[in-house]
Amino acid sequence: MNKTVKLNEDIVASNxxxxxxKFQSILESEDIDEFIIDFADVKMIDSLGIGxxxxxxxxxxxxEGVLSIIxxxxxxxxxFKTMRLDSHFSVNGKxxx
Numbered sequence: 001m002n003k004t005v006k007l008n009e010d011i012v013a014s015n016x017x018x019x020x021x022k023f024q025s026i027l028e029s030e031d032i033d034e035f036i037i038d039f040a041d042v043k044m045i046d047s048l049g050i051g052x053x054x055x056x057x058x059x060x061x062x063x064e065g066v067l068s069i070i071x072x073x074x075x076x077x078x079x080f081k082t083m084r085l086d087s088h089f090s091v092n093g094k095x096x097x
Contacts, residue, residue: 001031004070006038011049020052024059033065040071040094045079057089066090 003026011019027035035056045053057067068090072080077093080086 002034002036003030003032004036004038006040008041010042010044011052012044012046013048016046016048016052019049020055023052023056027056027059027063032060032063034068035060035065036068036070038070039073039076042076043073045076050083050085053085054088060089068092 005023005026007019009015009019023035026032037053037056053067053069060067066089069080070092071094072091073094077091080091085091
């Protein structure tokens with residue numbers, strides 16, 4: 001089963017723990033083989049936010065599932081590419097309008 005979560009806020013220190021708990025709750029309560037995070041409304045991610053994404057990827061890997069990021073803004077997409085996180089999970093930029 002696929003599960004898509006659309007974030008409506010940046011993933012930064014002030015809310016990273018709340019988002020981590022939300023993701024953890026979803027992963028524990030549902031049988032998911034692909035967890036998709038929609039970044040359409042995310043404009044910023046900091047080191048704690050990246051940690052949340054990596055932890056989510058690790059949780060999915062443990063379940064033999066995959067993590068996918070969709071609609072990442074150009075700067076976030078470039079950050080994930082620069083950090084080579086795209087070699088661990090799928091990262092896609094914003095769709096053309």
